[in-house]
Amino acid sequence: MRERLTHFREILRYVPRFRDRVFVIALDGAVVEDDNFPNLLLDIALLRSLNIRVVLVHGAARQIRRYAEMIGVTPSDLDGTGVTDRTTLQVAITAANRVNHEILEGLTANDLRAVCPNAIVAHPAGILGGVDHLFTGRVERVDVGLLTTLLEHDIIPVIPPIGIDGCGNSFRLNSDAVAVEVAKALRAIKLIYLNTEGGIPAPDGSVIRQMPVQEADAFLKRHRQDLPPEIVTKLVHAIRACKEGIERVHIIDGREQEGLLGEVFSNEGIGTLIHANEYQSIRQAQKKDVRAIHTLIQQGIANDELVKRTRAELEKIIGDYYVFEVDRNPVACVALHLYPEQNVAELASLYVDSRYENQGIGQKLIAFVENVARSRGIPRLFALSTQAVNYFIQKAGFRLGHPDDLPPSRREKYELQGRRSAVLIKELLPRELAPLRSGASIG
Structure with a gap:
């Protein structure tokens, strides 16, 4: 009982700084399927109860892979960075819709209102390195007015890794990049990546708890070849987010119980913090x-x-x-x-x-x-x-x-x-x- 009371008091110390500010939480598709996902939704409900505005951005790589296997096709790309052919685009849309629904179900079960808006306007990535990336896209703009209206009415936007252009064409997006663009557009105080890898590993195997963006950039250049690809993409986008105005980016294991709260409401955290200002x-x-x-x-x-x-x-x-x-x-x-x-x-x-x-x-x-x-x-x-x-x-x-x-x-x-x-x-x-x-x- 005393431990819970202490934890609650620690949370309350942060509330004045976070009240009415925006957290963008980026979920890997694998996190949505993990047994800890219901607990994660409870953590999000607590954030909302403290008047912290939450936007969810999710990936769908695991679901794309599984759905492609079910229908007997080989996806041309999983994470929205390679070439997306028409078949892969359709698989990605189906998988993203499934993840959307699971998230909306979970939020509804926690008495939270949510919606999947068409707030991401995309355009084709085009020809990169001499290769046409077909239906892979990039974020052209974020509909800030729409997202702000939802947040002001206590509605959580759930944003998939799919964008639509002005003509109604859909494009596969990288969810980590989408999260950066959404955080920038809404001037979020935090961008939080939830993955299944945890924080940034140090050469000795421990987790690096925090790094200023300059050190993170240098670390990535030195150790990029030694890091798992999933960690590399998180670190790349965390660095870009900090350089483009997001004060703090967290990278944590979404499978850890109370990991989100432990990262946000404690000094030491459980993952890695990349910070832009003098933290x-x-x-x-x-x-x-x-x-x-x-x-x-x-x-x-x-x-x-x-x-x-x-x-x-x-x-x-x-x-x-x-x-x-x-x-x-x-x-x-x-x-x-x-x-x-x-x-x-x-x-x-x-x-x-x-x-x-x-x-x-x-x-x-x-x-x-x-x-x-x-x-x-x-x-x-x-x-x-x-x-x-x-x-x-x-x-x-x-x-x-x-x-x-x-x-x-x-x-x-x-x-x-x-x-x-x-x-x-x-x-x-x-x-x-x-x-x-x-x-x-x-x-």
Whole structure:
């Protein structure tokens, strides 16, 4: 019961930012056939109950393949990117209509109104690389007025991978590309791809949780040959969406129970987020952050990495702290304590939540604090560490100092604490900062 209540409270924190905004959710045809699809529809019903406007775009590759086998034909294309002959077009229309109906049935069962509108105007893809793509099409425009009217009347548009031109001719479309065009036209706050592959796999087999679009672009160029084709197309369209105005694109496994909610309403998510804006940021801490900072440093205290600080003590010096946010939630902190009489400053209380290790967060915090110190005319920074001494010497440009290097007031506290921390000194001269392991902490 407590876990559910906590989850519900976490969801509520996001509601003000998402209310009356548009989510475009792109479903692979395989997701519609999965056992988790009814649960996914419940998640969509919850989004609607929170006044989040939802548009569904779906694919039909699996259904096209199966239906083609049933009637004994070989489709010329499955995903709307190759050549679509007339037979394949008819198979695609039949399969898409079947998927439409299944989605409408499921939404109706959850007391949601929905409709399949003719909102996608298409034109032929034409001759590409010397090959006529026949009935493969591209999105010419999205009927924004029609979709907006439906959304304003609490009706969910369900958009198939079929477009129609002004003369009534149908064309097979790639559903991932359709989702991008719809998201752009409606200025969606999120584009969410639900597949059966999950998020973007890292070379070590783990799932990459988030990447800015520039990093995602570079990652795709380096690893395209190593990624499954289904992941490649999602990543290609996610990058294009971000470059063309969509702030956040999520790629997740639609078969995972509560995966949609877990991705949208939590800091860490369950899939991969590609983001266009500066999703993560450092800001000066405020009184409202005392609880979050206290919770963070408790992890370091438990590991004997940080000095114990009470919430009352933090409140008195909260102006010295900076927090690193992920989706507006503090996941790391650092403090800069000034000693103006000696014209030095202490970098302290650096800690990164273990869930966000190895993402360069520690490096960003140290670089930020050093720049703050420089801007205030501080030429020297010192820090105290019990467990990361070698790293700071070898990688972060610090050198070993001596307790005598500390300001008198800090030296007194140092002796009283009895931790025998190593004293680390860094001259704040212009230099390229070495990477810092994000899980490291100093006290």
